[in-house]
Amino acid sequence: MPEKIEMAKTVNEFRVGSVPTVFYIPDFITDSEHDQLLNTIYDAPISKWKSLKNRRLQNWGGVVHEKGLIAQDLPPWLTRITRRINEKSGLFPSSINHVLINEYLPNQGIMPHQDGPAYYPVVAILSLGSPVVIDFTPHPNLSIRVGTRENSVDDEISDQEAAVRNSCEQLDNFHPFSIILMPRSLLIFKDMVYSDYLHGIKDSEVQGCNKAVNVTNVQNHGVLQHSSGSAKALDIDDTVICRASTRVSLTCRLVTKVYKSIFKF
C-alpha cells in the first residue's frame, strides 16, 4: 500500500501547466531502449503499417470498436513499456491493452481531435525521434456549454456541473496550451483534458512553442530556436522548433470492454 502512495506522489511531481491533469515525464526510457524500440517498429512487416493521408500507423492490441476491443495480446517488446507506464503512473485501473504507433514525417501531423469514449480517459504517449509540439485547445462545445446557458436547448449538463465548469473557467483553466515532446519522454493526460480539450500536431516543419508549458524542461537540449524581434511585433511565435527528422509515437491506452477474438492470428 505505501508503495502505491509513493507512485502517485511521483507522477504528481511531473505535472505541467495550469491544468491539474497533464504530466510530462522526460527521460522515461533510456537511449538504448529508444533505439531498440525504433528498430523493432521498423522490423515489422510492411503490411503492419496502415497509411493515412498525413501519417502512417501500426495498431497493436487488437481492433477497437464502439462496443469495445477485440483483443489480441500485446507483444513482449510493448508490454515491457506498458507495464512500466502502469506501475510508474498508478493512473490506470488495469493493464494497458492497446498501443497505436504513429509515424510522422517533418511536414506531417494529426488534426485536432478527441480520443473518444472507447478508451478509459487516461492517455500515455511515448515519443521517439524528432521533437514535436502538441497543441491542446478547449473543445469548441465547451465554451457554448459553459457560456450561454439561456440558449442551450440541447444542453444536457446539470446546473451543478455547469457551476463546476464555470468556476474552472474563472480559475483561468480553459486556455489553449502546448507541450514540447522530446524523444524518450512520456506525456500523460487525463480526465478533463481528455474530455474537454482537443489535441493535435501541426503539419509544419517549423512549430511555434511560445505557449509550451514545459519550455524550461527542454531549454538545455538545443532544440529551441529564437527568431528576430519582428515575430513578436507580428504576434507570431518567436521561439520555434524545427523538425528535421521522422517522429514516432506510441499512444498507450486501456479499453475497458474487452472481447476475446474468436480468430487465431
Ligand SMILES: O=C(O)CCC(=O)C(=O)O
Ligand atoms: O502522436 C502523438 O503524439 C499523438 C497521437 C494521438 O493523439 C492519437 O494517437 O490519438
Ligand SMILES: [Fe+2]
Ligand atoms: Fe489522440
